[in-house]
Amino acid sequence: MTAYDRIFAxxxxxxxxxxxxxxxxxxxxxxxxxxxxxxxxxxxxxxxxDSATEQIQWERAxxxxxxxxxxxxxxxxxxxxxxxxxxxxxxxxxxxxxxxxSAIKYLVSPDARGLQLRRNQQExxxxxxxxxxxxxRHYVHFALKDDDSAHAIPNxxxxxxxxxxxxxxxxxxxxxxxxQNRAEEQRRLFMSKLTGLFTYSLPxxxxxxxxxxxxxxxxxxxxxxxxxxxxxxxxxxxxDQHTRKALWRLQDIGLGDARIRKIFAEVMGELLSKYIKxxxxxxxxxxxxxxxxxxHWVENRFARTIVEVLAVLNTSPSKHPTHKKESAIIDKxxxxxxxxxxxxxxxxxxxxxxxxxxxxxxxVVQWDNxxxxxxxxxxxxxxxxxxxxxLTDSFSDALGRRLLQxxxxxxxxLRFYISAIRAFAVLDPKGVLxxxxxxxxxxxxxxxxxxxxxxxxxxxxxxKDPSPGTDVLQEIAMEMEKSTISGAQxxxxxxLDFDDMEWMPDPVDAGPEYKKSKLLDVVGSLISLLESKEIxxxxxxxxxxxxxxxxxxxFEKEIRVLExxxxxxxxxxxxxxxxxxxxxxxxxxxxxxxxxxxNLTMSVTGEPLAAVHARILSHLFWPSLHxxxxxxxxxxxxIQARYEQGFETLKQSRKLTWLHALGQVxxxxxxxxxTLTEVVQTWQxxxxxxxxxxxxxxxxxxxxxxxxxxxLTTELSMSDAL
Numbered sequence: 010m011t012a013y014d015r016i017f018a019x020x021x022x023x024x025x026x027x028x029x030x031x032x033x034x035x036x037x038x039x040x041x042x043x044x045x046x047x048x049x050x051x052x053x054x055x056x057x058x059d060s061a062t063e064q065i066q067w068e069r070a071x072x073x074x075x076x077x078x079x080x081x082x083x084x085x086x087x088x089x090x091x092x093x094x095x096x097x098x099x100x101x102x103x104x105x106x107x108x109x110x111s112a113i114k115y116l117v118s119p120d121a122r123g124l125q126l127r128r129n130q131q132e133x134x135x136x137x138x139x140x141x142x143x144x145x146r147h148y149v150h151f152a153l154k155d156d157d158s159a160h161a162i163p164n165x166x167x168x169x170x171x172x173x174x175x176x177x178x179x180x181x182x183x184x185x186x187x188x189q190n191r192a193e194e195q196r197r198l199f200m201s202k203l204t205g206l207f208t209y210s211l212p213x214x215x216x217x218x219x220x221x222x223x224x225x226x227x228x229x230x231x232x233x234x235x236x237x238x239x240x241x242x243x244x245x246x247x248x249d250q251h252t253r254k255a256l257w258r259l260q261d262i263g264l265g266d267a268r269i270r271k272i273f274a275e276v277m278g279e280l281l282s283k284y285i286k287x288x289x290x291x292x293x294x295x296x297x298x299x300x301x302x303x304x305h306w307v308e309n310r311f312a313r314t315i316v317e318v319l320a321v322l323n324t325s326p327s328k329h330p331t332h333k334k335e336s337a338i339i340d341k342x343x344x345x346x347x348x349x350x351x352x353x354x355x356x357x358x359x360x361x362x363x364x365x366x367x368x369x370x371x372x373v374v375q376w377d378n379x380x381x382x383x384x385x386x387x388x389x390x391x392x393x394x395x396x397x398x399x400l401t402d403s404f405s406d407a408l409g410r411r412l413l414q415x416x417x418x419x420x421x422x423l424r425f426y427i428s429a430i431r432a433f434a435v436l437d438p439k440g441v442l443x444x445x446x447x448x449x450x451x452x453x454x455x456x457x458x459x460x461x462x463x464x465x466x467x468x469x470x471x472x473k474d475p476s477p478g479t480d481v482l483q484e485i486a487m488e489m490e491k492s493t494i495s496g497a498q499x500x501x502x503x504x505l506d507f508d509d510m511e512w513m514p515d516p517v518d519a520g521p522e523y524k525k526s527k528l529l530d531v532v533g534s535l536i537s538l539l540e541s542k543e544i545x546x547x548x549x550x551x552x553x554x555x556x557x558x559x560x561x562x563x564f565e566k567e568i569r570v571l572e573x574x575x576x577x578x579x580x581x582x583x584x585x586x587x588x589x590x591x592x593x594x595x596x597x598x599x600x601x602x603x604x605x606x607x608n609l610t611m612s613v614t615g616e617p618l619a620a621v622h623a624r625i626l627s628h629l630f631w632p633s634l635h636x637x638x639x640x641x642x643x644x645x646x647x648i649q650a651r652y653e654q655g656f657e658t659l660k661q662s663r664k665l666t667w668l669h670a671l672g673q674v675x676x677x678x679x680x681x682x683x684t685l686t687e688v689v690q691t692w693q694x695x696x697x698x699x700x701x702x703x704x705x706x707x708x709x710x711x712x713x714x715x716x717x718x719x720x721l722t723t724e725l726s727m728s729d730a731l
Contacts, residue, residue: 297382362390
């Protein structure tokens with residue numbers, strides 16, 4: 010070739026695109042090429058007379074290489090168990106002859122003249138053609154199939170791994186060694202395109218679901234977070250190894266990207282919540298070790314699982330084990346720090362606190378059954394303003410839905426309120442949380458008509474009374490016994506006592522109406538329940554009067570409650586109650602004097618008389634009392650006349666008015682088979698006495714006495730109601 014020809018060829022390259030025929034195995038689909046864009050265009054010494062010879066040689070080499078590299082027109086063998094390379098030899102992995110090796114070298118070797126002439130022509134690039142062959146085969150035959158079983162992801166991974174092995178084998182063994190210094194670049198580019206092919210050929214949403222199901226199923230067993238029964242042969246260590254191996258395979262086929270990291274993070278978060286709910290729901294015993302156990306579990310189980318999985322995902326695929334007895338080389342560049350562990354432990358504590366917040370209503374209900382441990386767990390949670398606000402809002406919502414309803418009895422609401430006071434006193438001794446959650450309860454109780462009566466009756470109830478339906482009364486009575494008579498009167502200027510060396514400012518999250526009470530016990534909260542002290546004092550006076558008239562004891566409890574109320578409401582408000590109590594105590598002394606002076610133990614004829622005792626009341630200070638009148642037996646009326654005479658002698662210018670309906674009588678009933686002794690009302694005793702046989706009847710006791718209601722009404726001058 011002359012210098013002129015060489016210059017002409019350099020400016021006007023030979024028309025190879027139009028003159029060369031289409032190779033026998035030219036692909037049908039298009040994709041990105043494998044050209045080396047970094048190399049500049051090379052001027053080739055080319056002789057036009059050799060074009061025909063070179064074209065024939067190229068077409069023969071192309072046909073030989075593409076025939077050898079073509080994949081069978083059928084699906085891959087099923088991927089059951091480990092990949093068996095022996096099953097792939099022959100049909101999928103064919104032996105390479107010297108002729109095939111020479112053809113491939115002619116097509117891919119950088120020094121080959123044919124490749125130099127067609128350097129920028131993509132349709133003559135063997136790597137481009139091979140990817141089209143793989144892509145066409147994969148899209149036609151190897152799309153992801155639906156699999157709803159628990160082993161869907163392992164099956165998909167094994168199937169794609171088999172395709173990966175088949176596709177890469179010929180390139181790895183026969184093409185790359187002949188590409189010289191371009192081998193690594195071609196391998197990297199082919200792997201990138203093959204990974205993209207695998208990724209985008211799969212249904213993305215379905216793959217995400219399968220990955221989530223697979224990771225959740227495996228991690229549940231490892232973390233002991235699932236209560237489902239798993240196969241006995243699949244123990245924890247075996248599952249751990251299978252999971253690690255599956256993640257390695259996902260890495261190998263290019264699916265171990267950021268997507269699986271995100272799914273894994275979501276799965277671990279869900280399993281953390283699931284483990285906490287399964288392990289600690291309803292575990293409320295006192296001296297709780299739940300928080301310590303949960304921190305230990307996060308450190309030794311939860312964090313360890315995350316570290317192992319991230320170690321696999323952060324490890325380069327080239328460092329994965331290629332044999333089941335080999336170990337992976339773990340990448341230590343992204344180790345978990347103590348700060349990460351501390352963060353996970355705080356997340357676990359917060360989720361435990363969220364669980365306890367959901368259970369708080371039931372915890373308060375079961376307070377008497379040792380649920381204090383749950384409150385101890387909550388103390389680790391309510392350390393921020395947001396957590397405290399969430400707790401009070403959630404608890405108030407539960408109150409509105411489950412307690413403060415028209416169908417709930419006032420006694421049940423009061424019982425819950427007492428338990429809430431005790432629980433929140435442990436949770437927050439400063440009383441800020443109790444102040445928030447108690448307001449709707451107190452407001453609702455104020456609107457109940459029977460609240461005052463129940464509270465007053467509870468203050469004076471017997472703590473040891475076994476009667477049914479008195480649980481709330483007993484609880485308040487026990488609290489009353491523990492209460493001390495202290496200055497409990499609310500004082501608006503109490504916080505301004507400059508001599509108080511223990512003064513503390515209000516908490517930062519206290520509401521504008523927050524006021525620290527000096528009486529932190531249950532009794533003080535119940536007494537301050539009603540804003541109007543007149544209603545409370547009036548009800549207390551009524552209940553106190555009934556108790557003073559029915560009982561005959563030292564009245565120590567009544568005196569103690571009265572002193573406590575005087576400290577809160579003032580002595581002037583309770584003056585009438587104090588007079589009532591003094592009347593009963595003075596009546597004992599006056600009664601003894603009158604009975605002794607009038608000799609009311611014996612009649613004029615020397616016969617023993619019925620023991621008649623009287624309680625002398627100052628009618629101006631006592632509440633309205635029953636004043637029904639009826640006829641008493643003549644013997645009792647005679648004793649009352651003598652008693653009244655003795656009183657007028659002792660207390661001159663004062664007169665007694667008998668209130669028969671308020672008295673009590675001890676009656677002995679002699680029946681045919683037994684004798685009964687009962688304490689009954691005066692009107693009941695009068696009715697019983699009306700059926701007694703007359704003393705002057707010769708046939709007394711021989712005939713039963715019967716009387717109609719009309720006869721009794723007339724004889725006793727008693728109303729029909731009595």
